[in-house]
Amino acid sequence: MAPVGPLPAGACTDMRIIILGSAAGGGFPQWNCACGNCARARAGDPAAKPRTQSSAAVSADGVRWFLLNCSPDVRQQIEQTPALQPRRGVRHSPIAGVVLTNGDVDHVAGLLSLRERQPFVLYATARVLAALAANPIFGVLREDLVERRPLRLDDAVALSGPDGEAGGIDAEAFAVPGKVALYLEDPKAERFGTVAEDTIGLRLSAATGGRSLYYIPGCAALPAELCRKLAGADVVMFDGTTWRDDEMAASGTGEKTAGRMGHMCIAGEGGSLAAFAGLDARRKIYVHLNNTNPALLSDSQERAAVEAAGWEVAEDGMEIVP
Ligand code: MLT
Ligand code: MN
Ligand code: ZN
Numbered sequence: 001m002a003p004v005g006p007l008p009a010g011a012c013t014d015m016r017i018i019i020l021g022s023a024a025g026g027g028f029p030q031w032n033c034a035c036g037n038c039a040r041a042r043a044g045d046p047a048a049k050p051r052t053q054s055s056a057a058v059s060a061d062g063v064r065w066f067l068l069n070c071s072p073d074v075r076q077q078i079e080q081t082p083a084l085q086p087r088r089g090v091r092h093s094p095i096a097g098v099v100l101t102n103g104d105v106d107h108v109a110g111l112l113s114l115r116e117r118q119p120f121v122l123y124a125t126a127r128v129l130a131a132l133a134a135n136p137i138f139g140v141l142r143e144d145l146v147e148r149r150p151l152r153l154d155d156a157v158a159l160s161g162p163d164g165e166a167g168g169i170d171a172e173a174f175a176v177p178g179k180v181a182l183y184l185e186d187p188k189a190e191r192f193g194t195v196a197e198d199t200i201g202l203r204l205s206a207a208t209g210g211r212s213l214y215y216i217p218g219c220a221a222l223p224a225e226l227c228r229k230l231a232g233a234d235v236v237m238f239d240g241t242t243w244r245d246d247e248m249a250a251s252g253t254g255e256k257t258a259g260r261m262g263h264m265c266i267a268g269e270g271g272s273l274a275a276f277a278g279l280d281a282r283r284k285i286y287v288h289l290n291n292t293n294p295a296l297l298s299d300s301q302e303r304a305a306v307e308a309a310g311w312e313v314a315e316d317g318m319e320i321v322p
Contacts, residue, residue, distance in 0.1 A: 015060045015169060015206040016321045017213060017237075020067070020077035021052035022314035024241050024290040025106030027073060035251050038291050047299040051316050052077055053106045054217050054288045056237070057084060057095075060168030060206045064096040064161050068202065068215050074110030080317065093118050096161030099151070099171060100124035102199045102218055103131045103181040108138075115140040119147075119162035125173065126150040127197035131184060153196065158207060172203040174229065177220040179262030199262065201226075211322035213237070217288040220262045222275040233281040235322045240286025240313065243267050243293050243302050251292045263288075266295060266306065273309050285312045285320070 021027070028051040029038035040048035053071035065084055071077065078084045078095075086092040097120050100107055111132075114120065122129070122141070129148050132138040147162060156172040178199025179185075179192060186193035201216035211234040219226075219239045230236055241263035248254035258265045265271045266286070276284060286306065289295065294302040295313055303313060 014321050015058065015204065015210070015213070016319060017056050017058045018081060018083065019287065019314045019316060019318040020055040020057055020081060021071050021073055022287055022289060022316050022318070023051035023053055024288045025053060025104065026291055027051060027053045028289070028291040028296060030291045033253060033291055035253055035292055037294070037296055040297065047297050049315055051289070055110070056215060057081065058169060058204055059083070063094065064165070064167040065094045066159050066167060066169065067095060067098040069101055069107035069217065070098050070110035070114065071106055072109040075113050091118070093120070095120055096167055097121035097123060097159055099159070099202060100128055101202060101215070102178065103128040103184065104218070105181070105183070108132065111138060111141060117145060119145045121147050121149055121160065121162055123149050123151050123159070123171070125153070125197035125200060127195060131181065151200070153200070166207065168207045170205050170207050173200040174203065175199070176201045176216060176226060177223065178218050179220065211235070213322045218262055219264060220259060221264055222272070227275070227279060230281060231279050235283040235285065235320060236281045237285045237287045237314065238272060239263050240266060240289045240293065240295065242290050243295055247290070247292050253292055267302070273306065277309070283312070284310060285314050287314045289313065
């Protein structure tokens with residue numbers, strides 16, 4: 001493999017993250033949804049900006065990029081993000097690796113779009129890698145081109161690309177309360193057979209030190225240990241799937257509660273607004289928003305409430321330097 005080569009003049013050396021997709025599975029608007037939010041997005045209402053499905057890209061050198069999850073919209077996300085487009089020779093990608101936080105469809109289906117004989121490294125827990133290995137369709141990512149590297153919980157690794165060259169980012173995976181992927185649920189098992197490695201959060205920092213960023217697009221609760229970890233964080237990107245726990249039923253779009261889907265809602269006693277209130281994180285950004293969430297609408301009371309509490313709501317293309 002040809003080395004990627006030295007940094008181009010003017011390449012940035014701070015870690016930065018681009019939100020590629022800020023919506024939950026289904027995106028905004030969702031193909032089969034005509035809820036009030038989706039209708040406004042489809043009508044081109046500027047307060048209801050469309051969003052693609054949950055993913056982000058992080059880089060410390062502006063040359064090698066690592067995707068955080070790989071959504072079914074990855075092709076569109078690459079075309080909307082010049083930093084992720086080929087720039088050397090006829091076949092090239094700045095995407096050196098993909099890091100998965102779970103095995104959910106909205107986080108892994110895009111891997112199938114990255115199958116064109118392009119080397120990269122796939123990072124996930126052994127449990128999620130095993131789920132992919134058990135499904136022959138992911139064999140389209142040939143093992144000799146797409147190296148699978150298991151992430152151990154509570155162990156920081158230096159992310160590197162298929163050429164072995166470090167990307168300048170340390171990533172630590174840690175378990176968060178969640179749920180096994182929908183298609184792997186065991187209806188007879190306690191908590192559907194969920195184990196710790198099914199859902200992780202990521203702590204990302206530049207290898208040179210400096211500020212850190214937490215990326216947690218799916219999280220069902222904030223136990224004391226996780227609060228301690230996030231207290232005083234520079235940037236936290238957190239599960240903003242629903243506003244209220246019974247939002248699917250209330251909007252007529254489904255029956256499951258957010259909790260049943262492995263997500264904590266934003267509002268109310270058990271919600272993330274309350275849980276984060278005393279945590280003193282410098283920047284808090286909701287990601288993975290379901291299309292039914294009223295906080296998606298920039299003119300809603302719910303948006304005003306999250307902003308009053310110091311939160312931002314992610315949009316596609318948003319770029320953050322922690
Ligand atoms: C979730 O975030 O709960 C999942 O993406 C749901 C799904 O697999 O459709
Ligand atoms: Mn999801
Ligand atoms: Zn909708």
